[in-house]
Amino acid sequence: MHECLDHMVEGIGRVREIFPELPLQEVVLTRLLLMVGGNLLGELERNLKPHGLNDSDFRTLMMLYSRPTGSATPSELCGYAQQGATNMTRIANVLVKAGLITRAPSAEDRRRIVLSITAAGRRLVRKILPPLFPSVHGAFASISAADKRTLERLLRQIAVNIDSLTQPDTRP
Amino acid sequence: MHECLDHMVEGIGRVREIFPELPLQEVVLTRLLLMVGGNLLGELERNLKPHGLNDSDFRTLMMLYSRPTGSATPSELCGYAQQGATNMTRIANVLVKAGLITRAPSAEDRRRIVLSITAAGRRLVRKILPPLFPSVHGAFASISAADKRTLERLLRQIAVNIDSLTQPDTRP
DNA sequence: AAAGGATAGTTCGCCAGTGAAGTAATTAGG
C-alpha cells in the first residue's frame, strides 16, 4: 500500500504541473483517506468473513445489540447506519435466515416491522467481538492519545464540511 | 451525518459497558474514518456522474493522463490503483467504449495489452478536473495547513499499521 | 368519513467489485 501511495502522490504532482491551481495537499489527503478507509474495511471484513458476516451485517447486528431493548425497526437502523431501505431489507433477510435476529410485525403501527436480536445473535456478538479488538487496536498502534484526539477532531471537521457541501444550506 | 455519528458513539459506549476491554477511541476512529471515507467518495462520484464516470474509471483515466507516455498496461494500473485484474478489464472496456483510451497489443510481450489515453480522453480530463477542485478544497475547509500535514502523517501511519497487520512480517 | 399525501417495507433491475477458473505467452530448469 505504501508503494502504491508514493506512486499516486507522484502522479498527482505531475498532473499539478499541468493544472497549477490543483489543490495538491487536499487531493493527496482525499486519496489517502479513501485508500486507508478501503483497506481498513478490508481488514475488518477479513475478520468477520469466517463467521459469514460482512461489515453491514455486523454493524446492523451490533446496533440491535447495543439497544437497551435489543430491537428496532428497519427504518431506524437505516438512519443510524446510513443505508438505504433496500439494503436494510436484504441485510435483515440474511440475519433472520442465520437465526441472529427475528422479524415481527409491529402492534401499534402495522406498516412497521420490528427486528429483535435473538439469544443466538447475542452469543455470536460475544464470540466475535473481543477477537476484533487486537486488529482495531493495531490499526492505530504507535499513535499517541493526543494524536488520536486530533485525528478524531479533524475527521469530524471533514464530516461537517462534507455535510455542508451536500446540503448547500439548511435554512427556512 | 452528524446525528448518525453521535448515535453511533452512544451505541459504542453502551457496548463498552458490557465489554470493558473494548478500545473505545479506536473503534470510534475506525467508524468515523469509514463513514467520512464513504461520504467523501459519494461526493466525488456525484461530481463525476454527469460525465458518465465513476471514481474507478476516473482514477484509471487520470493515471494514464499523468504518465509521461500517456499509456500503461492493465497490470501496472492494477498495482497503482489497488484493483483486481478482473475489474481493470471491465474498466478498460468502459473507457475504450467511451473512446477515452485505446487498447493495443504490446509488441515486445504478446501477453500484454497497452492502454493509451486518446485526445478525447485528455480533453475530458481538462474539462472535468478543474470543476472538481472546489469540492476537494471544500472538504478540507477550515482546517489549518499544519492540521492538514498532521492529518496526512497520521493517515500514513495508519496505512503502515494496516500493512503490517495484513502481512504479519516480511522477512527472509 | 373520504381523498390526498406521507411513511414503511419490499421487489426488481442495474452497476461495481471479487474469487476461481480458463487461455495464451513467456521464462526457468533439467
Added chain:
DNA sequence: CCTAATTACTTCACTGGCGAACTATCCTTT
C-alpha cells in the same frame, strides 16, 4: 530444447449496494 512454472489478461458466477416502482398502512384535511 522441451517441460514446468509464472505472468497477463479474460470470462463467469456471485456478493453488495442503489434508485425506481409497488403495496400497504397511517395521517391530515376538509
